[in-house]
Amino acid sequence: GEDVEQSLFLSVREGDSSVINCTYTDSSSTYLYWYKQEPGAGLQLLTYIFSNMDMKQDQRLTVLLNKKDKHLSLRIADTQTGDSAIYFCAEKGTGTASKLTFGTGTRLQVTL
Amino acid sequence: DTAVSQTPKYLVTQMGNDKSIKCEQNLGHDTMYWYKQDSKKFLKIMFSYNNKELIINETVPNRFSPKSPDKAHLNLHINSLELGDSAVYFCASSQFKNGPQETQYFGPGTRLLVL
Numbered sequence: 534g535e536d537v538e539q540s541l542f543l544s545v546r547e548g549d550s551s552v553i554n555c556t557y558t559d560s561s562s563t564y565l566y567w568y569k570q571e572p573g574a575g576l577q578l579l580t581y582i583f584s585n586m587d588m589k590q591d592q593r594l595t596v597l598l599n600k601k602d603k604h605l606s607l608r609i610a611d612t613q614t615g616d617s618a619i620y621f622c623a624e625k626g627t628g629t630a631s632k633l634t635f636g637t638g639t640r641l642q643v644t645l
Numbered sequence: 646d647t648a649v650s651q652t653p654k655y656l657v658t659q660m661g662n663d664k665s666i667k668c669e670q671n672l673g674h675d676t677m678y679w680y681k682q683d684s685k686k687f688l689k690i691m692f693s694y695n696n697k698e699l700i701i702n703e704t705v706p707n708r709f710s711p712k713s714p715d716k717a718h719l720n721l722h723i724n725s726l727e728l729g730d731s732a733v734y735f736c737a738s739s740q741f742k743n744g745p746q747e748t749q750y751f752g753p754g755t756r757l758l759v760l
Binding site for chain 2: 568570575576619625632634635637638
């Protein structure tokens with residue numbers, strides 16, 4: 534079955550760049566997503582990338598996809614304290630059942 | 646104008662009770678989902694309905710029964726609650742498209758605590 538892995542924790546200083554990594558096993562993934570979960574809140578879609586792309590930039594966010602290695606990363610430029618949250622990557626396979634398989638989540642802590 | 650809403654936000658109940666969680670979306674989507682997030686923040690899909698028809702049913706105990714009265718609503722009823730049911734339950738919705746991206750939008754979650 535599908536498996537999506539992330540490192541559990543990342544700490545960065547305010548103003549630095551953050552890079553959150555994700556690996557997945559389903560080679561038929563069509564779309565890959567990054568969601569943000571702030572404490573006590575729901576999941577907010579940040580960005581997504583189609584599997585035939587290798588990079589997508591959206592303001593401070595850059596998504597890189599290495600399909601050969603099944604590796605996805607999210608880079609946050611100029612990280613702010615408001616970026617402190619848990620970040621989930623998720624992959625969507627093919628088929629009519631639109632199931633998202635989520636990673637284990639990476640807790641990003643931004644320090645002053 | 647909340648896109649995906651859930652009630653209640655918090656639910657504290659005794660073991661053995663039966664409870665329901667409601668979800669509504671005003672996005673005009675035709676597909677709705679229930680996810681469970683455990684204490685370690687691991688998120689896993691439970692059910693999905695497309696046009697009121699069950700399309701995803703993961704390995705979930707029979708005590709959990711989803712009901713979709715219409716495309717805008719997906720409720721979750723849980724019988725004989727157990728301690729292990731304590732979690733945050735998220736509802737989500739999306740518009741099914743034949744092939745391309747179907748972004749899922751999530752509700753704020755219902756925090757269930759079984760004592």
